[in-house]
Amino acid sequence: MRLGVLDVGSNTVHLLVVDAHPGARPLPAHSHKVQLRLAELLDAEGSISTNGIDRLIAVIKEAMLAAEDKGVEEVLPFATSAVREAANAEAVLARVAEETGVNLTVLSGEEEARLTFLAARRWYGWSAGRLLVLDIGGGSLEIAYGLDEVPDIAASLPLGAGRLTSAWLPGDPPDPGDVRALRRHVRAQIARLVGDFSRIGTPDHVVGTSKTFKQLARIAGADRSADGPYTHRKLGIRALENWVPKLAEMPVAQRAGLPGVSDGRAQQLAAGALVAEGAMDLFGVDELEICPWALREGLILRRLDHLPAS
Incomplete structure (x- = not known):
């Protein structure tokens, strides 16, 4: 159908x-x-x-x-x-x-996290083991972890790239003091959750979904989206740490000229990069893989699960 x-x-x-x-x-x-x-x-x-x-x-x-x-x-x-x-x-x-x-x-933030986790689990399969999924949207950051199709823990924080850009980074390029203040805010919010997740165990595989992670991986050297969904795309914390200050110093027009960055997303990329860096650092993630499936696919999969087999 x-x-x-x-x-x-x-x-x-x-x-x-x-x-x-x-x-x-x-x-x-x-x-x-x-x-x-x-x-x-x-x-x-x-x-x-x-x-x-x-x-x-x-x-x-x-x-x-x-x-x-x-x-x-x-x-x-x-x-x-x-x-x-x-x-x-x-x-x-x-x-x-x-x-x-x-x-x-x-959808609640937790529902978003759970559905995105389902999509990532189906994409990578059971062989991925314990899965940690990070998703940066325009309004919120979703985090989910687990071994099965339903995560053991799922959470949502108001750390979306669009929301943070509007509230914290009005300048073009943003003021260095504003960037520093946002960095502190992001890390304080994420740090409150790390203990709850770390008590469950260390993930075997970490993935990032959403346009923000895809664009950050692309400017860090990953293959283009046009190369297809089965190309392995990864984002390392060291490459991200190198790019965060550069993005914060760039005006929006310059960001829009980077590989894989659209005009519509360029403005919020610096804030999204601060969230990605904070999440990877605080969760101890050296490298994550970009998952082509996310929330929309999770909803589709859940709907298909309730259809009778033909």
Whole structure:
């Protein structure tokens, strides 16, 4: 069957269309993506502005038309931290449902971590052993660890690259004092969780998902995304430590010229790099592998698990 996942995230609204059936890996068929930057469309009270809601509704309508054009039988619509944490979340969801017919499921941060972990586990299989998964989104950082398909521990922190850029790094390039303050903040937040994870044991395999990790790996020398999902892409802590100060000193336009960095993501790459460096350092990760599957694939896999075998 042809399934669609509509992901209303902090940075983008992304429709992923796949051909899938139980027991087989989902095959990507179409991708429709709009950079909405919903997390930046908040007013002083933390509510998504009227203009932001109007734009969100227009983008969702566009995505649903794309799903119809591609013959999608079922769409799984969900929203993450930008909607979850908005002061007017209920009103936003009601207007979206009324004007588009789409009932967005709002995932908790822990649910995001668990679904992303499921996707990584299926990608790497049981031979990966104890798996530690790190995911940097626009609004939050998800961390999950475990041996099975359901992680033993999963957590979410408000350390998304877009959120931190807006709140901590307004300059272009950012002020060195702001960068230093954000570094302290990020590490203090992550350090609170490290003990809970380390008590369970040392991971056998560490993976990073999300656009932030992919771009950091690319500028550190990993192969291009165009080379396909089966190319092994890794990010080492030493290479990352070399790049963090460079990224913090670069204006956005210069970052956008780096390999694999899009114009839309360049602004928040310095903040994302500080989160990646902090997480890898505090969790004692020398090197991680970039996983091509993440939250959207996790939702698809969970849905397929509940379909009857043909």
